[in-house]
Amino acid sequence: MLNWEELQESSFLESNARERAKGLVDKGSFVELLNPRDRFHSPHLPVLGEAIALDDGIVVGIGKIGIRPVFVISQEGRFIGGSLGEVSGAKMAYTIKLGLETLERIKEKYPESWEERRPTVVISFETGGVRLHEANAGLLAHAEVMDIIQDARKKIPIISLIGSKLGCFGGMGFVAAATDVIIMSEFGRLGLTGPEVIEQEMGKDEFDASNRAMVYRTTGGRHKYILGDSNYLVQDKINAFREKIQEVVHLPFDQIEQYRRIGSLQNVLQQMELINEALEINPNDAIDVWGFYGNENPETLLDLSFDQFMQKAVRREIR
Amino acid sequence: MRNDTDVVWDSLKRDTEQRIQSGKAFIQSGKLVDAKDTIALLETIIKPGDKVNLEGNNQKQADFLAESLCKVDPKIIHDLHMVQSVLALDSHLDLFEKGIAKKVDFSFSGPQANRLAKYVQEGKVQIGAIHTYLELFGRYFVDLTPRISMVAAYQADKQGNLYTGFNTEDTPVIVEATKFKQGIVIAQVNEIVDKLPRVDIPAEWVDFVIKAPKPFYVEPLFTRDPALITDSQILRGMMALKGIYAEYGVQRINHGIGFDTAAIELLLPTYGEELGLKGKICSYFVLNPHPTLIPAIETGWVKSVHSFGGELGMEDYVAARSDIFFIGPDGTMRSNRAFGQTAGHYALDMFIGGTLQIDQYGNSSTATASRVTGFGGAPNMGADAKGRRHSTDSWLKCGNEYTMNHQLVGDIPRGKRLVVQLQETFREKRAPGFIEKLDAWKLAENAGLEIPPVMIYSDDLTHIVSEVGIAYLNRCADMEERKAAIRAVAGYTELGLLADPKETRKLRQKGIVKTPEDLGIDVSRANRSLLAAKNMKEIVEWSKGLYNPPNRYRNW
Amino acid sequence: MALHEINYQLLIENPKKIRKEWAHIGVVGSGDLEVLMERKDLNGAVQVKVVTPVTGFDFIWNRVLESFITENQLGDLLIEINDNNATPIVVSIRLAQALAEANRVEEEEI
Incomplete structure (x- = not known):
């Protein structure tokens, strides 16, 4: 594996789950829990004759950013589409839980300074959601993760990172939406129903999944950033994500709460306002939406470089 | 009357x-x-x-x-x-x-x-x-x-x-x-x-x-998304660059359509640069405007490209590089397939590309028992032009090494086009890339063709690059040695398993077969970090925004 | 239908141990595999376990492993592979990468 310095300059999109996990926290600080040597793989896949992975397609562990412990969960899209099964689900859920337990222990040990040592959870999503081979266990794991995210509410921040090839779809799209902060790159995609499924259900005229440019315009980082679904858009580099995490963990905790998409009356009203706007725009394409929020010649945003896009893009104002 | x-x-x-x-x-x-x-x-x-x-x-x-x-x-x-x-x-x-x-x-x-x-x-x-x-x-x-x-x-x-x-x-x-x-x-x-x-x-x-x-x-047929290039394609690319491009100093080239040659194009500014090959290889191409060639063009590797046809999305980039491409007085490229094919047949020193099957003699075909695929233009590039009379260094070197030629022309020096096939020993689903008898025979029978369709005949083929090694077929003394060299690079296919390790060692000593080790290539380095562009967006950036990829290739 | 397991063992003369205690590389994607290498006292032998959905290619696996172990003179080593339809070349590349990782001098050591 590349060393930490090399990882910083690496493309987040190109990297695998373990490389991302190692590179997202301070140099030399990442310790993997249930690493490949522990051979904690799915008990269900062998019975079905399906290939297994020693980490069940998810890398979890602890690292540090400054003096804060950071609990990292990093999904591997190349193993069965990053799908969540019983083992990978448990690894995800219990890593967040570990973060919560750590918070309690830090409070005990540092009654004065615990806030500056507040743990953070970082989830790098690369998934289409539930693993169909172990569907019930996978769905339960989704529920369990949702539940623990609620427990973590107002205690420790949970930050979602979306910048990998598969994006974040299916049940995991809900999970990402339920976290506090979402950071995306322009290669990241966020949604519930995957493009192929939409095409299958609604027809090619409604949504042509082979038109990748359109799929990315509708679900990709640039669109989600303009819409406010993603709080931040960063370059496709591991250090760009790491630096943004660093920035976020230092924010006052009240402010992090402001970034949420769901979980308060105010959030609900905002979402309803968005529906009203959608009715008003009646868009044929994401570009219509960008125009509505004040982007002149919105189609030109598509091919701007990252820096130019960040300068020019006008985002939906969230009241 | x-x-x-x-x-x-x-x-x-x-x-x-x-x-x-x-x-x-x-x-x-x-x-x-x-x-x-x-x-x-x-x-x-x-x-x-x-x-x-x-x-x-x-x-x-x-x-x-x-x-x-x-x-x-x-x-x-x-x-x-x-x-x-x-x-x-x-x-x-x-x-x-x-x-x-x-x-x-x-x-x-x-x-x-x-x-x-x-x-x-x-x-x-x-x-x-x-x-x-x-x-x-x-x-x-x-x-x-x-x-x-x-x-x-x-x-x-x-x-x-x-x-x-x-x-x-x-x-x-x-x-x-x-x-x-x-x-x-x-x-x-x-x-x-x-x-x-x-x-x-x-x-x-x-x-x-x-x-x-x-x-x-x-159809954007020549657009290859670098995101799909695999480590084994990169390995074959490294082997080809070191063992063939550099070995022969090949300057006038046509690349096949596949991912292997796309990998080579993207290795020029990185691995090629590392080997110090800029200016010594790849100056002239007869080639469609491959988007994956952009990084090599932008870093000054390429002097000229003549194209058989246009490639969707490359219009503006090509128009803005009139030193490289053939641009009319109106400012846009004109491709002309007949001229491109003529240039490709007579004026190139090397064709390099992939195929579906290579037989024990070195004949190759893209036909299977139930598919009449035809040839396109590849055989015009993948064949020695018998009417060629001008000499270039790499053509002459390849010909001088072509031992079997002396039996036909005596002591007269005659060059030979490098015709190189990049072949993975097994394709998807473990379909062998080397096979005793081509499926083209079955097709000929099934479809009532007079002859089995052969893309490149053995007597034109000079080199095979598989991940196991490079077979320098032009250096073989006779058909027996040629067959042994092919078996030696056929890996774990049934044909490859017939290779005699002792004979293979002898071929390696003679420089007729070279493994990555013989070439001084560290296999563990063969990974995507060597590619000058790893996705379409990076190609667009290399092109300074001039390349406009078709919708199906955009991931942003 | 269950997963197929191949066990392979080889003892060669003058084997070398890997430098690190263990190393892991690769992702079990389609056409790919992961390799875990662990240093272990096996009286100089190398023990390999391959888990794969593919049957009927044990002979090729054995040949690939044999040439890898012999060429690199390996011993006292446990190799565990989870495969998902990788071709022999991909197996060879991943084995080489895992070995490079297992013998790498970590920056902390310098």
Whole structure:
């Protein structure tokens, strides 16, 4: 594996789950829990004759950013589409839980300074959601993760990172939406129903999944950033994500709460306002939406470089 | 003895005049025919048994005219003899299904390969022969001259001049062969304009112009997304660069269509630079405008590229690099397949590309038992040009090493084109890339072909690069040694398992087989971090925003 | 239908141990595999376990492993592979990468 310095300059999109996990926290600080040597793989896949992975397609562990412990969960899209099964689900859920337990222990040990040592959870999503081979266990794991995210509410921040090839779809799209902060790159995609499924259900005229440019315009980082679904858009580099995490963990905790998409009356009203706007725009394409929020010649945003896009893009104002 | 005055020497001309005269009923003004009258026009001017050309290749397609021809009444028009580059569209084979056409002479049928094989077996299609592009173009001027040709252009003016622009491709050769033998030319165009950027085909050679309801289809066939390049392709690329490009100092090159050569293009600015090869290799290409070549062009590796055809999305980039590409006075590229193929056949020092199967002798084919794929232009590049008389260093070096040649020409120095196949020992689903007998034999039997379709014959093939090693077949003394060298790089395929380790060691000592280790290549370095661009976005950035990838290749 | 397991063992002369205690590389994607290498006292032998959905290619696996172990003179080593339809070349590349990782001098050591 590349060393930490090399990882910083690496493309987040190109990297695998373990490389991302190692590179997202301070140099030399990442310790993997249930690493490949522990051979904690799915008990269900062998019975079905399906290939297994020693980490069940998810890398979890602890690292540090400054003096804060950071609990990292990093999904591997190349193993069965990053799908969540019983083992990978448990690894995800219990890593967040570990973060919560750590918070309690830090409070005990540092009654004065615990806030500056507040743990953070970082989830790098690369998934289409539930693993169909172990569907019930996978769905339960989704529920369990949702539940623990609620427990973590107002205690420790949970930050979602979306910048990998598969994006974040299916049940995991809900999970990402339920976290506090979402950071995306322009290669990241966020949604519930995957493009192929939409095409299958609604027809090619409604949504042509082979038109990748359109799929990315509708679900990709640039669109989600303009819409406010993603709080931040960063370059496709591991250090760009790491630096943004660093920035976020230092924010006052009240402010992090402001970034949420769901979980308060105010959030609900905002979402309803968005529906009203959608009715008003009646868009044929994401570009219509960008125009509505004040982007002149919105189609030109598509091919701007990252820096130019960040300068020019006008985002939906969230009241 | 007949009286001289009875002999008619211009029957074709008279017949054509008659046909055009009856077609004039559909002309609105000048040469323009409304799209809705197309079928009626075709029914008027085409006659049963005509040789008909529908323009199309692996890039642009006269798709509207092809679909219209499918809709003519088979009672009026039948038994056509199609002479055309490709069978690519559904409509190309619908013609046979409906009984409008009966026989075909063609070059390439990739997308319709299965259906074509089936129709041949069912007796719906008679294949005259399968050609290379240049060979078929040649026959247009001998015994396969089209009576009617239907071509595609971007624009026409009111007089009927055509602008074929970036995707000129086969149009000039088809029109010239047809018109100068008194045939009829029909063009579908995307738009009618007052003034063309330049005239690619003069109006005098065009009889009817139809503005098609939709722009003609162009397939971005040569666009390879770097995100899909694998480590093993990168390994073969590294081996080829070090063991062949550098070894022979190859300057004039054509790359095949696959991911292996895309990997090589993207390794030039990184691994190639590391090996200090800039300026020593890859200065001249006969090649379509491959997006993956952009990083090498931008870093100054490439002096010149002549293209067989255009590549969707590359228009602006190519136009802005007139030192490299062939750009008209109007500022846009003109591709001309016949010239590209000629350049590729005579003026190159190397062809390098992938294939489906290589047999124990070194013959290769992309046909399988149930697919008539055809050849396209590859064999013109993947063959020694017997008429070549100029010498270059790499050509001469390869020829000097070609031991078997001395048995044929004695002590006269004669060079040889490097014809290199990049071959993974196993493809997807463990289909072997090396095989004792080609599936092409079975196809020949199934489809009633006279000979098994061979893409590159063994006597033209000089090198094989598999992940196991490079076989320098040109250095083999005889067929036995050649077969041993092929077995030595065939890995764990059944053919490869026949290799005798002792013999392989001997071949390695003689420099006839070189493994990555022999080449000084660290296999663990073969990974995607070596690629100058890892995704389409990075290619766009290399192009300074000039490359505009088609929708299906965008991931942002 | 269950997963197929191949066990392979080889003892060569003058084997070398890997430098690190263990190393892991690769992702079990389609056509790919992961390799875990662990240093273990096996009286100089190398023990390999391959888990794969593919049957009928044990012979090729054995040949690939044999040449890898012999060429690199490996011993006292446990190799565990989870495969998902990788071709022999991909197996060879991943084994080479895992070995490079297992013998790498970590920056902390310098």
